Amino acid sequence: MNAVRPRWLRACVSEFAVLATLVAAPVLLARIGFSVDLLTRVLNWGLIGLGFDILFGLTGLLSFGQAAFFGVGGFVAAYLLVSGTLASVWLALAAGTVAAGLCGVVVGWLAVRRIGIYFTMITLAFGQMAYFIENSPLSKYTGGENGLPGVPVPVLGLGPNAVRIGAGLPMYLLFATIFFVGYVLARRIVGSPVGAVLRAIRQNTGRVAMLGHNVAAYKLAAFVIAALYAGLAGGLLGSFQSYMPPDAFSLETSGQLVVQTIVGGAGTLIGPLVGAAVWLWLRDNLQLVPGLAALWKLVLGIAFIVLVIGLRRGICGEIIHALNERRNRAAANAAAARTAVIEAAGGVAAIAPARQAVDVTLPLPPAATGTCEIALEARSLSRYYGGLKAVDGVSFKVRRGAIHAVIGPNGAGKSTLFKMLLDEVSPSSGEVLLFGDRLTGAGVSRAAQRGIAKSNQLNQLFPNLSLRENLRVAALARCRGPLRLDLWRAADSLPEVERQVDAILALLDLAPRADTPVHILAYGEKRRLEIGMALATSPNVLLLDEPLAGMSPLERAATCGFIRDIARGRTIVIVEHDLDAIFGLAERITVLYEGRLLADGAPDEIRRNAAVQDAYLGGLHADEPA
Amino acid sequence: MPSWPALVSQAFNGLALGSLLALVSSGLTIILGTLGVLNFAHGALFAVGAYAAFVMLQYTSSFVLALVAGCGVMLLLGILLERLIVRLFYDRPDEDQILVTYGIGIVLVECLRAAFGGNAQRVAVPSWGRGATKLGFLIYPTYRLQLIAIIAMLLLGLYLVLYRTAMGLVVRAGIENPLMVGILGINIRRAFLVVFAIGVVAVGLAGMLYAPVVAVTPDMGANFMAQSFVVIVLGGLGSFSGAVVGGLIAGEIISLTSAFNSSYSDVMLYALMALLLVLRPQGLFGSEGRV
Numbered sequence: 001m002n003a004v005r006p007r008w009l010r011a012c013v014s015e016f017a018v019l020a021t022l023v024a025a026p027v028l029l030a031r032i033g034f035s036v037d038l039l040t041r042v043l044n045w046g047l048i049g050l051g052f053d054i055l056f057g058l059t060g061l062l063s064f065g066q067a068a069f070f071g072v073g074g075f076v077a078a079y080l081l082v083s084g085t086l087a088s089v090w091l092a093l094a095a096g097t098v099a100a101g102l103c104g105v106v107v108g109w110l111a112v113r114r115i116g117i118y119f120t121m122i123t124l125a126f127g128q129m130a131y132f133i134e135n136s137p138l139s140k141y142t143g144g145e146n147g148l149p150g151v152p153v154p155v156l157g158l159g160p161n162a163v164r165i166g167a168g169l170p171m172y173l174l175f176a177t178i179f180f181v182g183y184v185l186a187r188r189i190v191g192s193p194v195g196a197v198l199r200a201i202r203q204n205t206g207r208v209a210m211l212g213h214n215v216a217a218y219k220l221a222a223f224v225i226a227a228l229y230a231g232l233a234g235g236l237l238g239s240f241q242s243y244m245p246p247d248a249f250s251l252e253t254s255g256q257l258v259v260q261t262i263v264g265g266a267g268t269l270i271g272p273l274v275g276a277a278v279w280l281w282l283r284d285n286l287q288l289v290p291g292l293a294a295l296w297k298l299v300l301g302i303a304f305i306v307l308v309i310g311l312r313r314g315i316c317g318e319i320i321h322a323l324n325e326r327r328n329r330a331a332a333n334a335a336a337a338r339t340a341v342i343e344a345a346g347g348v349a350a351i352a353p354a355r356q357a358v359d360v361t362l363p364l365p366p367a368a369t370g371t372c373e374i375a376l377e378a379r380s381l382s383r384y385y386g387g388l389k390a391v392d393g394v395s396f397k398v399r400r401g402a403i404h405a406v407i408g409p410n411g412a413g414k415s416t417l418f419k420m421l422l423d424e425v426s427p428s429s430g431e432v433l434l435f436g437d438r439l440t441g442a443g444v445s446r447a448a449q450r451g452i453a454k455s456n457q458l459n460q461l462f463p464n465l466s467l468r469e470n471l472r473v474a475a476l477a478r479c480r481g482p483l484r485l486d487l488w489r490a491a492d493s494l495p496e497v498e499r500q501v502d503a504i505l506a507l508l509d510l511a512p513r514a515d516t517p518v519h520i521l522a523y524g525e526k527r528r529l530e531i532g533m534a535l536a537t538s539p540n541v542l543l544l545d546e547p548l549a550g551m552s553p554l555e556r557a558a559t560c561g562f563i564r565d566i567a568r569g570r571t572i573v574i575v576e577h578d579l580d581a582i583f584g585l586a587e588r589i590t591v592l593y594e595g596r597l598l599a600d601g602a603p604d605e606i607r608r609n610a611a612v613q614d615a616y617l618g619g620l621h622a623d624e625p626a
Numbered sequence: 627m628p629s630w631p632a633l634v635s636q637a638f639n640g641l642a643l644g645s646l647l648a649l650v651s652s653g654l655t656i657i658l659g660t661l662g663v664l665n666f667a668h669g670a671l672f673a674v675g676a677y678a679a680f681v682m683l684q685y686t687s688s689f690v691l692a693l694v695a696g697c698g699v700m701l702l703l704g705i706l707l708e709r710l711i712v713r714l715f716y717d718r719p720d721e722d723q724i725l726v727t728y729g730i731g732i733v734l735v736e737c738l739r740a741a742f743g744g745n746a747q748r749v750a751v752p753s754w755g756r757g758a759t760k761l762g763f764l765i766y767p768t769y770r771l772q773l774i775a776i777i778a779m780l781l782l783g784l785y786l787v788l789y790r791t792a793m794g795l796v797v798r799a800g801i802e803n804p805l806m807v808g809i810l811g812i813n814i815r816r817a818f819l820v821v822f823a824i825g826v827v828a829v830g831l832a833g834m835l836y837a838p839v840v841a842v843t844p845d846m847g848a849n850f851m852a853q854s855f856v857v858i859v860l861g862g863l864g865s866f867s868g869a870v871v872g873g874l875i876a877g878e879i880i881s882l883t884s885a886f887n888s889s890y891s892d893v894m895l896y897a898l899m900a901l902l903l904v905l906r907p908q909g910l911f912g913s914e915g916r917v
Contacts, residue, residue: 122903128896132893308729309714
């Protein structure tokens with residue numbers, strides 16, 4: 001059935017569904033107690049919710065201060081109109097929206113540096129601050145506790161033919177139109193490269209930064225988008241009620257938005273709208289039932305707790321999930337079955353038996369580099385944790401195009417050293433040079449943009465995204481730079497990114513699994529994807545932190561071949577415990593011991609080095625089993 | 627520039643409000659520090675405490691007995707909430723914990739509204755606290771002075787429990803590193819139950835003690851909760867001593883700025899909180915707990 005519909009139609013199914021619902025609602029829902037005014041109110045909440053869902057549902061940032069932007073948008077628009085500064089309601093709405101957006105920039109710039117409880121509390125603090133500023137110091141302009149009465153309604157057209165958009169159905173149509181446009185735009189944002197990055201941030205913020213995206217800036221973008229939607233909704237509220245109430249600013253308003261979003265379903269865009277419909281319907285209709293008048297919010301509160309405990313998807317989320325489940329269950333089962341087969345076979349099923357050595361050239365060009373023959377240089381790098389010297393004055397050089405290994409017993413400081421090489425951890429002293437330029441101090445995402453990538457010892461993937469989406473987030477970083485707000489283009493519409501993703505998938509032998517969610521993959525496949533993620537940024541220097549950890553012998557052999565392939569044309573630094581593999585792969589080896597450099601040389605020199613044998617191999621010859 | 631007696635009187639008001647905030651916040655902060663849960667139901671629990679005093683006073687007609695009975699109610703409520711709901715959320719993300727406690731707050735407030743209506747109730751000042759006391763040039767309501775003394779004793783008691791008992795040691799170790807406490811073979815989850823219950827009783831007591839001073843309404847706790855968030859940010863999230871000092875500072879900020887220009891008192895408070903969170907999230911004294 002799906003195959004018959006053209007692609008554009010399928011892509012727009014939800015837009016059509018929302019449009020149809022908006023058209024039918026005043027007729028159909030009137031029977032169950034939704035007056036036109038109530039529906040208009042619901043749409044107003046739904047409009048704030050569109051922005052809030054991008055912030056919370058998509059990016060995972062829980063704000064308890066959206067009332068601030070709702071209020072700013074509302075009061076700026078209302079004041080401009082009531083004071084006579086602006087005659088046009090449309091201009092006032094625009095001014096209010098812009099004002100809310102500017103507040104969003106300021107508050108967001110401060111808030112997005114923190115996560116979790118801290119983020120929520122900062123937004124709450126600013127929300128309360130806005131409420132009290134509105135209430136007292138600015139009460140000359142805002143009317144304080146009385147609010148601003150007499151906000152005019154918008155007018156369509158000019159001169160004598162102008163039409164006032166009055167209460168009732170015309171106002172509903174205005175709100176429905178604005179909501180629909182807002183919904184279409186929000187859908188575009190969710191489907192854009194920016195949306196893909198935001199979704200990835202929700203799942204693993206650290207990895208997104210490591211790939212080269214400017215995480216703080218993307219979070220700020222989501223924050224400002226949410227503020228703009230809230231500001232517009234605030235301005236519309238004043239016009240709709242011909243009165244701007246001060247409680248638009250209250251903590252209660254922010255809380256109501258959060259509850260409605262959870263009840264309706266976060267991450268669905270229309271969830272907040274549905275939640276608002278439930279909230280306002282209960283409020284207006286339970287009040288008519290004798291004996292239940294006071295209980296509407298209690299019912300809602302209990303439903304909210306149940307939803308948070310058990311059904312996290314909310315009403316819309318559960319419906320969408322049920323629909324998808326029916327369609328995707330077969331695919332998911334097949335993928336899981338394949339995983340079981342691969343796991344049972346010790347990870348070999350997905351690896352081609354005899355692979356040809358290939359040159360790996362990727363569609364996306366790597367970052368431009370200098371002509372320096374030394375790709376990476378550590379200069380007396382040190383990192384102290386209190387009194388512990390994890391790394392102590394280590395210097396070494398990595399030649400361009402080499403496979404360079406760093407070895408050492410547990411606790412030698414390899415992982416800390418690695419983290420300093422791409423500025424994930426800043427050194428206590430010393431510096432790192434990438435092609436002769438200082439890298440230290442740039443931060444991990446700028447380091448990635450300059451062409452250095454790392455695959456981690458522990459997988460850092462986006463578990464609920466598909467393989468293709470994982471790799472796309474990586475390739476987007478190389479293609480689009482640290483930040484680009486291409487909000488209206490589709491995430492999969494950059495041909496060079498898609499070519500890059502396909503090339504990596506082929507290289508990893510994971511093409512048949514491209515659309516499988518990553519959490520279903522077998523362990524060995526995840527390990528390969530971890531390397532593939534780093535590779536998808538087309539790095540000049542690739543750091544591999546224990547790429548063979550946890551692999552079966554067959555997988556190890558295959559992965560070593562794979563590393564040799566990707567080493568053509570780029571520099572590789574590798575940390576590994578498997579010494580046989582290292583002596584087979586590396587052209588040069590650096591040995592760390594208790595945070596200090598013990599030796600640095602060709603594999604044969606290292607093998608013969610007495611200090612290395614003593615310290616690292618416990619006195620045994622390297623060829624003997626340790 | 628306000629007169630000196632007015633300033634001193636405001637300073638006393640700040641002390642009364644500050645000690646109250648200290649009691650509310652100490653409950654919030656030990657729950658946050660130990661369980662890792664930011665309790666958004668704290669304001670509602672404050673109101674439940676005030677109503678508990680209101681009801682118990684009608685049955686017992688003795689303020690002290692009402693306090694004791696009220697504590698029993700709060701203890702029971704704390705245990706129920708932890709066992710039935712909060713317990714399920716220890717391993718869930720911060721956002722979920724915030725959401726569920728916010729939901730608990732809504733339900734508690736609405737239960738109060740359903741039972742007692744939305745109108746303000748009055749709780750009489752106890753007989754031993756009526757009238758005013760002369761302090762040099764200042765005449766100050768007796769009950770407020772007693773309030774400061776009672777809360778100081780309660781906080782001292784809480785301090786002794788936390789710092790002088792084996793249970794307290796477990797709790798403080800749990801604030802530092804709950805995993806390690808578990809590895810040592812101590813049932814940290816049972817400590818969680820005790821801490822949550824203590825936190826609920828603390829905020830409930832604050833509500834009971836404050837009931838004679840203000841109008842008792844279902845929504846009375848919201849503002850206190852927001853202010854106690856400021857306090858725990860001032861003192862460092864999860865720090866008991868930070869909550870006490872932070873509470874006094876916050877109380878004085880509110881009272882003293884309102885002596886100069888009342889319209890800025892709350893603005894100042896939240897501006898300070900926002901600044902601290904951005905610049906110095908470990909709080910004024912650098913004694914950050916878990917989180």
